[in-house]
Amino acid sequence: MDELLREFLTETNESLDVADAELVKFEREPNNANILNNIFRLVHTIKGTCGFIGLPRLATLAHAAETLMDKFRQGVPVTPEAVSLVLQTIDRIKEILAKLEASGGTEPEGSDADLIALLEAMANAETAEAAEPQVTVGELVPQVLERPLLPGEVPLDELERMFRETEVEIETPKPARGKGRKSTSTAAPDEPAARTQAPSAPAAAEPQKPAEPDAPKAAGNEASAAAAANNVSNQSIRVNLDVLENLMTMVSELVLTRNQLMEIARRQEDSDFKVSLQRLSTVTAELQEGVMRTRMQPIGHAWQKLPRIVRDLAQDLGKQIELEMAGADTELDRQVLDLIKDPLTHMVRNSADHGLESAAERRAAGKPEKGTIRLSAFHEGGHIIIEIADDGRGLNTDRIRAKAAEKNLASEAELAKMPDSQIHRFVFHAGFSTADKVTNVSGRGVGMDVVRSNIELIGGNVDVRSADGKGSTFVIKIPLTLAIVPALIVEVARERLAIPQLAVVELVRIQPGSEHRIERIKEAPVLRLRDKLLPVVHLGRLLGHASEQEESTVEDGFIAVMQVGNRTFGVIVDAVFHTEEIVVKPMSSMLRHIGMFSGSTILGDGTVIMIVDPNGVAQAAATTIESTASQAASETAALPGDAEAKVSMLVFRAGSQEPKAVPLSLVTRLEEFEVDKVELSGGRPILHYRGDLIPLVYADERMTPRAEGTQPMLIFSDNGHTMGLVVDEIVDFVEEPLNIELPCETPGMLGSAVLAGKATEVLDIAYFLSIAFGERLGKMEGHHAGRVLFVDANPFYRNMVQPMLRGAGYDVHACASQEEALSLLGSGLRFDMIMADIDQAGPDGRSFAEAVRDLPDIGDVTLMAVTGASLPSNSERSRMTGFDRCLGKLDRAGLIAALRECNTSYGEAA
């Protein structure tokens, strides 16, 4: 492609964008000859250049558009149809230009006869129509207002007034922006450009002729203003981006050298070059700033297309929309500008479609029919803030709340407590759209979350403010530039890395004995940080460094808590140095496949370090965490069915140094509470917890309540009863076969078992529940939901499951062996359900089931097999032949659900 053509393409594309915006403006202010002249000039230039370069197709098309526009210049009324047609033409021209660029200079085949015919027809029709009002000026007014005006249409009387004002204005110039004056005054400087298409129609020429001699002053002023504007545009030149990039590189290198020189000068006491060096330093800083500025562009460039989009939308949706733009000259980095164009467009579309009501609704709400979308931009401390505000109906808080509940984004209770502003933020969740119908504009629910992730990708954030009936405002905050980012310099495996600071929420120091330690659930390391468990990954491991030190021994180091999207996780690093503003440099294509890095940078001392990509780390972290989980799952699945099933136990300390444990599945939650929040009721400690009063029970009577600070507790919930078991310290989670080796008689203690190689006391939760809810649990037994026979040789399970089922309202009878159960049943006792453990030795499941079924008048009792393993394996399945279902013993929710199900089926059968 030759240089000339390339230049033509860039320039024409820019002109077309301007023409686009101007046309929309023109449609609103059809009597503003200034705008019209502008558009006319643009189209004319395109036509001229096309003819010159030898692009006949473009030239013909541009000519047809020009002809129609010339009619407007002659005073023909401007209709939305005509403007749409011209816009369509501009689109076609763009299309041809795109193909032209792709093909490298050959005009694409094709015919524009359709458009040209339309344009010509419109031009001729307009002339015919317009001829009449020109003759009968003044008598036209009453004829027109028969139907409501379309958005953007101009009432004829206004046009009329324009004509009249044009003449009147000349004698009495108004202080207000007289439209007639404008049209006449700008005609003079525009003359040369428009000369080829000199207006000949009398309608346009007549008001101009008397104007010129009468308003020489105004014309002169405007002319000089126009000349000044022209000069500004002449003073800018096009520079290839590579040249700028290169300049940037050289400047950063200069800065480095300067820094090294300064370091040398510091070491020498009184050197002669100190003063010169100082000057060099200042100049360097200024140079750097100057070069940075060359990358900046006004945000208006990203807004250029919006007026057109809003106009088209207004027509599609049958709404009246005014687009206001403020702060279009706010500058930001060109790269950022490109990246926010699409999100901005999307949000403006959203405001037009969902935000603004229809004219009728607005009237009913007592608002002006014309809705307003206001775009504004301003700088705020290294960031640029862009606001997209509409004066529409505002976000529908109730509907978002309902939708959030439906999508399970939060529990009903949480939603009820959330402030509206927080509810509103749900619109940024994936797949979240409350639009009832999907229009071609929006409503597919794939919008706002994409907007959010795009903005977050460049280190920005987006928020929303909304007032019911008053409108909503989306606020985008983005960094001015991506080329320079503040970063945290860290060390991993003796290598320095930069982590963009925007992704780092906080830094946590981990030390032996300090409050923050890395704990692990199964293999996965976690960090407990203010009541939250954060998954933790070792950056060194993600980066493929052989774990020189086992992760479990990481006791001294730092965790950078990072937030990417809605994921928060901790990243272990060996050391944290400082923060630094780094210049981001792209990576070589040979390294670009490494998702872990987003680029590299040169530090002050001249070394190159890699920049960690938070998104990449988040992804890698997610897969590591998942694979640990799936590994855990497969391990459980691989358990031999007949060997002792593994049980997850929560190990803690209370009262004494010996570890104590409870099955993890019984624990609803782990919490810490502040000891001064504990109140006494009837001499027993209670705590206000999540809107409820819960009794607190100390896990060991030797424990002395702490005087201050916080204390951990385990929350047990049982059929609406919640209690807190206070402990001294949560130690670990272990998953091991549970063998209670030393049963003991101490109340509250089931016995001792070896867990993680240590003798551990296993607590009887039933005992503690009975302390907390003694009477109430007793009462529950009165109206039992059913009679259950529980058969298990293990006292631990008998003691564990019994209170669990009792709590749920069942009358439970436990026996230690199948023989005992059979003799019970033989003695005539009847149950609704029989649960038998199939892990234990003794007659196999089938024979037990058969024995039960063989009993006389046993009725249709439900036989359930229970197992200690959470997932019944195949061998277990085979052994449970004869049983109605198989369930995990400690799967409380599953057990109770199964029991309920049986109950209802009984009800139906009866």
Add this chain to the structure above:
Amino acid sequence: MSKSNETSGKPATENQFVTVHIGGQLFGLPIAAVHEVFVPEQVTRVPLAPPEVEGVLNLRGRIVTTIDLHRLLGLPAVSEGHKMAVGIEYKSESYGLLIDEVGEVLAIDAATREPCPPNLDPRWAEMVEGVHRISGELLLVLDVEAVLAGITTRLAA
């Protein structure tokens, strides 16, 4: 490198090479491909990078990716680090090929180039364009583009 004056006036059929030693073998790099020769300092290793990539370094404000030719050619690694690097540009990115030693600039008659012997290690054959016999030694002509393209295609595969 501005050594063109040395060879001005020579017939056009001669090719100019910058000779380098890698693991005892003499290689020639087409002079047009060679931007500069420098001593690599402060090389930063890049975790997860392909094994051929030694690391990145700062060369007057540009970030240069350095390629370990020893590893690429399957030669034993040198213990005390590389002494020299040849700076080249590939697809408008800067690379440094790590070598042991830079020799001189040689002008060799293009007609004396012989094809690679068929029994040459296939890995070498990919990167070597041909062989010149010069004063009792064999000079392998290194195809710089092929060297870098090889790494990229292996990555893509």
